[in-house]
Amino acid sequence: MRILLVEDDEKIASFILGGLRQSGFAADHAANGPDGLHLAATEPYSVAIIDVMLPGMDGLKVIEELRRRKVMTPIIILSAKRSVEDRVRGLETGGDDYLSKPFSFAELLARVQALIRRATSAAEPTRLTVGELSMNLLTRDVTRGETSVQLQPREFALLEYFMRNPGKVLSKTMIMEHVWDYHFDPQTNLVDVLVCRLRNKIDRDYEKKMLHTLRGVGYVLKE
Secondary structure, eight states: OEEEEEOOOHHHHHHHHHHHHHTTOEEEEESSHHHHHHHHHHSOOSEEEEESSOSSSOHHHHHHHHHHTTOOOOEEEEESOOOHHHHHHHHHHTOSEEEESSOOHHHHHHHHHHHHHHHHTTTOOSEEEETTEEEETTTOOEEETTEEEOOOHHHHHHHHHHHTSTTOOBOHHHHHHHHSSSOOOTTOOHHHHHHHHHHHHHTTTOSSOOEEEETTTEEEEOO
């Protein structure tokens, strides 16, 4: 899951980005309206979080332009304005939710997850299953057969990506761009290390292996 944050306040942006990444999301950041509009219009995001007061182009105009271009990414509006009129204006502009500053990250995260569930409810369940592996996207519980699998946030994000693409070969570049928030560096072994950790947790104690390496190509999860 990739999230876009459009926020010019460095402290607030750092706070939100850190929380999102610790929760297993990949997150992109734009510090002004034009850059935010460009990213939101050209990249696929599960949710966009857009501040109202932005340099270059205010957040509501960014949202209006996105909706004019038929970009239907769910949007959470951030604003220091708390009046009913401001909330109504934001929602009428095309926002899906409105959160007043200051706010707790727990509330923001809950709203992000709610929008993702709402946006994907018609296309996918809240549980992913591949063979003996089962993942509950709401509780974040993972099991293989009857055995619980304890995963760290990044491991969970990687397994979720594999389980959304069963039988499909995922390259290191694809994994870096979906699980992390930057492009692939051929000098890094981050992907290899994370895949190894995940394999130890879901395959080590089982005769039948599910996570396979295709040397020089990538990795694939299959029954």
